[in-house]
Amino acid sequence: MKNIINKIGVFALACLAFTSCESEDDNTGDSLINYSPATVTLSSSSPTMFDESAIDADDASTFQIEVTATLSAAQPTDAVIDLIQSGGSASSSDFEAHTITIPAGSTTGSATVDILQTGDIEGSETLQITGESRANFNVSPFTFSATIDNDYINDHLDLVLSWDGSAVNDDVTISSFCEMDYDLVLLAEDFSPLAYIAGTASCPEEDYISGLADGTYYIASDLYSNPYSGLGYTDVIPVTISYSQEHFDVSGSFSSSEESQQNLSSPDSGAVGGFGEGLGAVVIKLVVTNGYEYTLTNFY
Template sequence: MNKIFKNIGLLALTGILVTACNEDDNTNESIIDYSTATITLSSSSATSIDESAIDADDESTYQIEVVATLAETQPVNAVIDLVQVGGSADSADFEGHTITIPAGSTTGSATVDILQTGDIEGDETLVIGGSSRANFNIAAFEHTVTITNDYINTFIDLDLDWDGQVTIEEEDVSSTTVELCAIDFDVVLFDAATFANLGYLMATASCPESDSYFFGDGEYLLIAELYDNPHAGFGDTTDVPLTLNFNHEYFDNSGSIVVTGAFDLSATSGQAPIAYLTVSNGGQTYEVTPY
């Protein structure tokens, strides 16, 4: 019986302690006094950005840094997303990051990266603000950026590829597999109207041959030239197909042209037209069509 009374006494004491920890002794209300903290945002970054000066391979070329500050430390992390709250720019023009003020700290920062788009847009504005993910207020804040001088891509990427393998069957000898990339093709540029030879466009002994080019307005002819073929001595007549890949970054203009029947594995020299290249609008417009 004493054991029963002892357990009842422990339960009663536990109840008293729980009540004491969670309620005011006089009012029976919670003694936790919580008020939503306010975060202040600020930025001293640039308000005007030249899009043509942005390095597309380096996101830090133009960054807007935003600093978040609390008046006093808080027991939890404060998380603020940097977002667009106005302006004529769209989501392709920037990348917003997230500020975190760790619990026990009063400050944090993050950036908004301004991106190249390659679009013909004219001057644009981007108004940056903050959005809290939890129980924090954000003081009124806007940072307005003007994006000027559109970056317009006037270069086209060209790639001539003939990679592959051919297995050659020889009489009284085991088969031999050869790499087509051991063959050396170059690309020669011609004026399509006069057929004047404008020189080698790609001639690096690489496979594939590739680079990025700016062409003045006009119509051109791309011709593949066989420079060297170490497999010609086999006398094999397997076709060696050529693929021209083209891409005009930021524009809806990319594709491939495949040329077959122009060269076989026994060829030692020769030229074959691949494609017409028409350029207009100061190099902003490229059209590539099969020969």
């Protein structure tokens, strides 16, 4: 009997020892496999000189650095490479860098770095671009160097003339003042008319001025046509001129004051001819310096 028990005990210990060894073997598996990440090679044949003032939004491809990424063999996962600035004097507002993705199963991909118009006076700038992997890929050494010359200086002063509103007179309602026709005019320092800035039938009127010689000017609203002038309405027309200059800290608005308010009975002017009927609900003094620096103040 004791021999039988001893044999059972030895057998049990042997099974336990065998099971223990088998568990250790199960944990070895892939941990013994050496993994070497694939290498991505970057290249570009894009131009290295960019004229910022010549950038055309309709032909943006002319002002891009295109970078191509290549793998020697397709991989089972996407290779994602961020294009980043590695040096140079350009700031983050001078360009927009994108990301290259080489899809799983492919060997190439590409993306661009877009050169932007900033409107800042910066002089000649340099830009160096390299690539940085997001995942388990190596990126071969790569630097693309570019120069951005000829600053783009925005001399467009954008203007919006608005006057919409509504009124009721003897239960007759005007739902919109846009049936009236206001225009925006440019006057010389002596108040003589120079040109229409915005002279259409649009409501609001929107346009811009540019290319003015240094000096003093005036911008004025002109009530060109008023179909309500003889109908007895006395409601005030809310005339406002808003202005802005992209890339510069220049923006604001001027509205008609008590001294200059026009109402629905105001006569129209029919044409620009000085401060006559219809002209001048809002008048802005404009001083131009260096061809693109604008200072605007309320004339009243």
